[in-house]
Amino acid sequence: MLADEDATSDEPPTAEDMLVAVIDTLLPDRRPRYRVRRILNLGSSGRVPSFNELEQAVAALAQETADAHVDLNVVLKLLEASKDHRSTGRDEALRAGIVKHVERRWSYFEAALAAYAAQRHLGYSLFEHFPRLADEPLFIARLADELKGTNRQNLWLEDLLSQLAVKTKAQARTLIAAIGGRDERNVATCLFAAIGRGVGWTPWTVLMAILRVRPEYAEPYAAFEIPKLQSDSRLLVSARDEMARAIEGQTKVRALAVMLLELVQHRPGYGETDLLSRPAETRAAYVDSLQELIGDDADLRQAAIEALLWWPSGQAADLAQFAAVALVHADDREFLIELESHPVDLVRYAARAVRAAKFSDLPMATVLPSTNSLVGSLVTLESGTPDTGEFPRTWLGDRNIERLIEHTISRVEAHVASEYDAHGDEGEDRLLATLFRDLSTRFSALDDTLEALARASAAPHRASVSMRYRNVDRPEEGRKGIKGAKSFSADLCLIVDPMLDGISLGRRVTLIQAKRLYRNRRAKVQPTWQTSFALHREQRLALQAQTDSSVYFFLAPPLFGRGVPVIPTQLVADLSEHRGSGTRLRKEVVATASRSLADWLTYDALALRVGDPYDALVEKAEGRPGCLPRRLLELPTVEVQVGITPRSGDR
Template sequence: MQPSVEAGWPESLQPLYAQVAEAVPQEAVAASAGWRDTFAHWVRGASLEERTRAQAAAWERLSPGERTPGEVLFLVSTCSELLWPYAEPPPGLLRQLLARQRDAVAALRDAGEAEVADRLQKETDAALSTVLTRYLKRHPDALLALVRGVPCTFDGRALRFQDAVDVDLKQVLGAGPKSVGLLEQLRALLPDTREEGRDRLAEFIRTRAARVPWREASEVLGERLFALATSPDGRGGMRGFLACYPNGRKEPDWCSRAGLLLARTVEVGGPPAVVENLCDLLTLFDSPPVDGLRGALGALVQSDFEAAADLGHARFVLDHCLGTMRKNEPALALALLWLEERLFRAAVRRGVPEAFERRTRARAKLESFPGFAHLVWLAEECAEVWPRFRSPARPGLDGLVAWRGEVAQRMGKKPVLRKAAIEFLLWCAPDEASSEAELAALALVRTATDRRLVRRMLEHPSPKARFRARSLQSWLQAGAGQGTTPAPVEPSEPATLTASLRHLHATRAVPVGGRTWLRDRDLEDLLVGAVGRVEADVASRHPERFREETSELVAGLLEGVRSELERIQADLGSLLAQGGRASPLSLAMTVQRAPTVPRDGGVEVAFVVSVEREGFVRTRRVVRVPVAKLEQRGEGQWLPTLRLGRERLDALLTRTEAAFCLFLVPAFVRAECWVVPARLARALMETQGALSGVPREAAQGVSRPLAQWLVYDVLGLWVGDERPDVVDAARAGDTGADFVVDLIVR
């Protein structure tokens, strides 16, 4: 029975393949030359669709299964024309071609055609090399799939598979980033390469990788590296990867990404193997400007051990860092002691039995560092003090000043301790304690060496440490604490008038005056920022608190402003005292609340401003501010009107023109409270025909944020009534305000 011809072959090729399938070995040898001529004629006239169908049919017939000797001989001898890389390469192509080649050669030898078999072996070796080279040029990422299961070696120029099929790598490698795909395939082929060619292939990969423009290829290579790092069995591949691409050991983005991945994996309790991979990877980043050890520790610096699902990952990272610790890094030792102390406290709260033993072992490994007792003291202090910044039991201002003084006294004795403490404070302090950490670090900057350390911190792996170091560097460049004139700023060429003024301000050549009589833009911005933080918090929480009494909302707002102003006054005084300068402003704020029950007219605040500036002005004035809050009509539906009685405004305006309306609203566009002149609010009500409220959209259009109004208008003395009877009326019984705020500026 004659074998059938599959319908997959093009119709124009089916007659030829029918002859091939019917031939016996002896006839196949004699007819093979004619078959090749007929096939070559078909190739010259075949369309792309016909060739694609022939390729698919040929691969199907090359796959395992029983084939006639004629079929095998035809497929092997014409594979260089049948198998063109139009589509994705079939997996295991080379192994299957070699298997069919062996079948054809064996059939010829069995038929007594040894000479023909040798010639066929040689010709098909060249044909297989051609097929493989074509596929690799078009699909360089498919090398492993094409040659899977076939042993190979490398002679410095070409890959040789089964000592017969050669692929010249210089022919298939693309230029620039295009070569990355094939280089990665070659790197993955290293374990399957014979020992005599493995070193040559690794050297070839390194040499060609060095020619790839790093900026263009780093993104692609980074994705491949982190695919290995996040794979549980990719640890060995990472080391081989960086051995082939040594520039990666200096890539800051890779180091930062590894640190972020490690932090996230520790936080969510990811696979232990991935934690080990990332720790090992960070250890490999040891060439400037990257520092993998700090990257690994940075993964734990901002982590919350109390909320972690499992402390085992944190223990592993700390053990890994202790094992790779450099002896001349006191800052790393201090960070490790602090992290171990935090881990110890979290473990004790969870009842972990070996918590005490672990802390003792960790400290024993670090006790050889100079000033070890002082390092332990600071680690314990920070582990105790810093978490309190997140709780209602925030340390008081006097206590913080005393704490900073003790830190400066203990850690400022020796240069090595100052070096450790400065980096530790700028790197490890939480956001809530950022100001205290910067002040404490600034108190430790005493010599030129310390200032150089602050400059080096601008290249720290932690973005938070770099940001804080910039703040200190800016302060030090202004000449703080040096007793000399400020160091000149490097010359630049500002492009605009504003940039020119800022440049002059930075160089202290011409100070940029403020918008008020304070004549200090930085001081004004500091005050606006302090009030603005409270204002934003009130506006953000208004949807949750609008049902509370207006008096309680106002009390919270005023207390927040008072606390912020007190804090910045203390911080500013402490900071300037270190530079030997006096504070340019003395600002005190007190709030008195009327003991009477709020009147039907609503809540009112009176701001009494007293300014005593020798040689400038002495004044005492009052500003009356009725307060209204925006309420909801339904769930999420805010009323279109701010309830404020017209009679109330009329009565207030008959007493003084220094009257404004304060509206407590949610964060519609920006998180702020609205301030509108009372006379303007009255006009809006008149225009809109409203008797009991101010239209919300109209008020928003003419309003000013509370922070800007309080600093620029009230403290800036642009508003206020100086008549003594009006000032005294703010505290009177019937005509007095519910809250009297005394602002004293000297």
């Protein structure tokens, strides 16, 4: 029955009049924003309006003049009132009119709807009327805010998540990031069940679920039945079972998760025994194993890359980011661009750095910071020490490249020295050949890292290091040298050919004479080595007559931390002639007067602080094509080419 009309008007009430009257009845404590010309009285407050009254009120919602009266509270009350007519089947028409009004004014209602759905118990009931709300960015943002503050009193979030199907990775990332690293396993389980219903239980979903919620599921013999606790809700148990069923059969993803957990669960501390405490070779083998496990599975590879850039922290992030660079394929560029919109800041930055390193997509900044950058990560992986931010020490102009070269040589010389007890009797020829063969192998492997360094640091040039071998046999060593020397007297010729912008700065030659520590065969305990190095005085004088650029390599067990001590020929002459005959040099003197091979080769030879450009010497060091044997164990001429050329994408 219609309400009594105000006696001041003879005109019949309009639909808008009825809307205001219904609002007054449903929300008696509400002060009207705008009073129309007629006031209808529907009786006592709290009374449920009749169907005819609601029908007229809902009809008014189609008019823009009604907008001033209607906010979210009015919409909720009208929807609630319409339920009273569900038994007659007439509620659908009422709800359709209310929903149509909200859809017409969606930009006005969206924020309030999102907040109500995400922050109220049973707020998900709005999805029945407004299904598009579940996909709106504002709702996802409000839900993320709630997840950030999750606590044991917010159990209703499990109910809300059980009604959702998270449909995109972007939404999933936002919600996973909101939970972060807190121990909220129950809510996280319900969240991943929602992601599984929308995105699907893809390799990405499974991997993230294991790393974030159930790391124990990664193990080959994991138990997938979890005892139900009395406090567990029915929805939680259902979500947990759904997750277990989805993960159990994904054996390859679980195997990948086992490897990634080495980094995700890293906890720094005294006496570390995990992957990060192992040598660089072990960590490189870890990256190779990742690549081998993933193979050509693009979905699994991209999931692994994102996990590596997201979950590891601290020192583990260095190795993780290096591994991500190694995993990226040519067709992953768009994926990295997608990650640059990730909700986690550090993932965005890391993805940008990886793209710069792999595809030369240079960042706007001309130089990346050295500390904790991708450059630092690459160097730390190879050298085992963090970037100190030092200035360059050579003409190469890049401290990171210098550190890589130095550490590469240091590892090789340390290995050679450690094996001296087993191979010291083989002679200078073989020992020297082994040393430079290993250096050549290591420099070849290093070239890819130098390429990544050049790309990641946005350098306009690319530095490369390579070695070529040419034999210099013993007969040639004893034959006449240059400048009237009676013998050439060099065991090895080191030729450095510096290139700048594609132009050679001129080849420089350093002559090397190797001396080894002989065995003391009279000692009862073996191996025991003599206490001094034997020198050939005439040989040393011949070296000095030909060039000022010559050095001695001393081959022995490690001496004061030096694998292969290096001393300039002039200093060898001074020390051996001092109170002596020039034919012996004590190993203690060698240890204190020398520099390590890594230090000398990096900061003298490659830095061009030594080297003779004399044409006759360069020609002598080059040898003659076709006239020398190619056996690696012959004394080689080793040419180290250090080139800085404009970087290009044709490599």
